Amino acid sequence: MGIRKKMGKFVSATVMLAVVASVCVLPAQEKKYEKKLSIGERFHHETSSTWRGVLGDMFRTKPKKPPQYKTYPSSKKIELPKPKYRGMVLEEAIEKRRSIRNYSKQAISMAQLSQLLFAAQGVTGKMYDRVLRSAPSAGALYPFEIYIVVNNVQDLPQGIYHYSVLDHGLELVKAGDFSGKITDAGLKQEMLGDAGVTFVLSAIFDRVRCKFGERGFRYVYIEAGHISQNIYLQAVSLGQGSVCAGVFLDEKVNQLIGVDGSKEAAIYLHAVGSL
Numbered sequence: 580m581g582i583r584k585k586m587g588k589f590v591s592a593t594v595m596l597a598v599v600a601s602v603c604v605l606p607a608q609e610k611k612y613e614k615k616l617s618i619g620e621r622f623h624h625e626t627s628s629t630w631r632g633v634l635g636d637m638f639r640t641k642p643k644k645p646p647q648y649k650t651y652p653s654s655k656k657i658e659l660p661k662p663k664y665r666g667m668v669l670e671e672a673i674e675k676r677r678s679i680r681n682y683s684k685q686a687i688s689m690a691q692l693s694q695l696l697f698a699a700q701g702v703t704g705k706m707y708d709r710v711l712r713s714a715p716s717a718g719a720l721y722p723f724e725i726y727i728v729v730n731n732v733q734d735l736p737q738g739i740y741h742y743s744v745l746d747h748g749l750e751l752v753k754a755g756d757f758s759g760k761i762t763d764a765g766l767k768q769e770m771l772g773d774a775g776v777t778f779v780l781s782a783i784f785d786r787v788r789c790k791f792g793e794r795g796f797r798y799v800y801i802e803a804g805h806i807s808q809n810i811y812l813q814a815v816s817l818g819q820g821s822v823c824a825g826v827f828l829d830e831k832v833n834q835l836i837g838v839d840g841s842k843e844a845a846i847y848l849h850a851v852g853s854l
């Protein structure tokens with residue numbers, strides 16, 4: 580047998596041994612932690628990358644990848660103006676960024692709304708056949724759908740809309756005044772209903788789990804922060820005030836945007852209003 584063949588056999592045997600140890604032996608040892616850890620600690624612990632986890636993941640069944648784009652085929656479509664605003668320099672926006680919770684009664688314009696949506700999840704490039712967006716995404720898998728609760732936007736009736744990434748437009752999900760409902764769902768945080776528009780960042784977990792397994796949940800939460808920061812900085816540059824909100828009743832927000840809370844769930848809110 581040639582040296583190459585021998586080496587190959589040795590490597591395969593070692594990998595097999597590591598796989599057996601990682602899948603059968605080490606998980607049993609880890610079980611003893613479970614009772615001592617809080618749910619948050621357990622989440623962090625069990626989604627931590629270890630060689631055992633990485634190897635074990637290769638053999639674990641993962642969910643199928645759901646469609647990349649969610650659509651509302653029978654809904655009313657609204658075109659958005661092209662996002663072409665050029666505002667303050669980045670360093671100034673970073674310096675000026677603050678969480679603002681009081682807004683004037685002045686409506687947000689469609690051009691401003693367009694710019695904010697573009698900053699959140701607009702298409703900014705292409706890599707092979709993959710469309711890339713304004714905020715980074717683990718594996719370019721883009722788990723987020725953006726919904727907006729429109730309270731006070733010029734020329735756009737109140738309602739809940741879904742952002743259609745590919746055509747940079749809106750799809751009407753529900754017409755009506757939801758300012759009271761979003762405030763209630765946000766544990767009475769008044770700014771959510773006072774804002775011109777409140778963004779709901781909602782994630783389809785399997786888009787990430789299909790590649791990264793359970794660790795993908797971490798990536799979803801991290802990505803929400805990227806998107807929200809883009810909204811913050813864009814709002815500053817547009818001369819508007821904004822604040823993110825992680826405090827809300829999940830079930831109520833999920834109901835409002837019409838998602839099940841398991842396969843897809845609201846992760847983060849972000850209110851934007853005129854100063």
Ligand SMILES: Cc1cc2nc3c(=O)[nH]c(=O)nc-3n(C[C@H](O)[C@H](O)[C@H](O)COP(=O)(O)O)c2cc1C
Pocket residue numbers: 676677678679680768822823824825826827
């Ligand atoms: C994960 C996260 C969740 C937050 N949730 C809320 C919230 O529910 N309501 C709120 O008014 N502010 C919320 N904030 C904003 C913080 O209160 C704010 O960033 C902090 O007080 C610092 O102020 P600054 O943003 O003006 O620098 C949250 C911030 C983060 C990062």
